[in-house]
Amino acid sequence: MENELTIKRFIDIRRGLGYTQAEFAALLGVSSTTADIERGRTKLSGKVVSELLKQFKINPLWLFGESEQQYLESSNTSVIPKVVTVDSSDNENMVLVNAKAAAGYPQNIQDTTWYRQLPAFDLPIPEFRNATYRGFQVEGDSMLPNLKPGEWVLAKAVEDIKDVNPNKIYVVVLQDSVMVKKIERPPNAQQLMLISLNENYPPYQIEPYQIQELWQVSSKITFGVDATTENGLLRQLQESMEDLKKQLKA
CATH class of the missing domain: 2.10.109.10 (Umud Fragment, subunit A)
Known part of the structure; x- marks a missing residue:
């Protein structure tokens, strides 16, 4: 039987990602549902641990309670543009x-x-x-x-x-x-x-x-630029309030 911490962490991953037991099973290549894993009846297979690492960067050591670092940052994670377009003179568009x-x-x-x-x-x-x-x-x-x-x-x-x-x-x-x-x-x-x-x-x-x-x-x-300043808006608001006061008194 899997230890309680590993089961808890597995459940936390699934819930945190917003998947049902059936959806998570399909993602991880487990037949039908992850219910047996979450009840402790089935041990986590190497394939499941591998999929958690590959798809969600879950640290296997964290999963088994041997590390406090939940995610492994992939060194090949790149945020630079995937495609750059150029014009006829080879200048970037x-x-x-x-x-x-x-x-x-x-x-x-x-x-x-x-x-x-x-x-x-x-x-x-x-x-x-x-x-x-x-x-x-x-x-x-x-x-x-x-x-x-x-x-x-x-x-x-x-x-x-x-x-x-x-x-x-x-x-x-x-x-x-x-x-x-x-x-x-x-x-x-x-x-x-x-x-x-x-x-x-x-x-x-x-x-x-x-x-x-x-x-x-x-x-x-930006669009719709006009010449009204904040002071101008404030003055309009004050004038409107004065008009409202006069109407109330009347």
């Missing part, structure tokens, strides 16, 4: 990924033909030289007030996940989604926290190996 294209971006990240459907251009500004940049459209309101839905961010490719700055905003390309977030690494933790600027959205915890590409936001393209 800045590819634009709109919200609709972003839905298919993670699955097509290495497909050179897929990128041909995306608009691309060269921005002849010194700040955009000597590095790879990509444009992404912001979807949703999780980064308000800094980034509004529909705006575009222009972001520079990050070469190494260790270069992440907690004071910057990043486009994070995961295995199934594209997010615009701040990134923080809690002290003594393997995991990363994806932070929204809009406090209505809770932090989102990920493992480093889940990141396919990482882009640091350097600028944004």
Whole structure:
């Protein structure tokens, strides 16, 4: 019989990933369900331990209670761009990924033909030289007030996940989604926290190996610029309040 700590850790992995016993069994190549493993009736096979390592970077020593490090960071985990496009003069293009294209971006990240459907251009500004940049459209309101839905961010490719700055905003390309977030690494933790600027959205915890590409936001393209200042808005609000008071008195 497997020891209780190993069983508990196995169950914690499955629940943490959000799989049912049947779904987890299918992923690990176990017949029908992981129920017998979780009840301690069946020992963890070498194949299951191998799949946990290969698919989720689970440290086998941690699984068997001989280490406190749950995940093994894979040395070949790379966050650099998988495809770079160039123009007829061999200069790098800045590819634009709109919200609709972003839905298919993670699955097509290495497909050179897929990128041909995306608009691309060269921005002849010194700040955009000597590095790879990509444009992404912001979807949703999780980064308000800094980034509004529909705006575009222009972001520079990050070469190494260790270069992440907690004071910057990043486009994070995961295995199934594209997010615009701040990134923080809690002290003594393997995991990363994806932070929204809009406090209505809770932090989102990920493992480093889940990141396919990482882009640091350097600028944004905004629309609907007007001449109203914050002082102007405040004055309008004060005038509205005075009008309301007069109406109430009347």
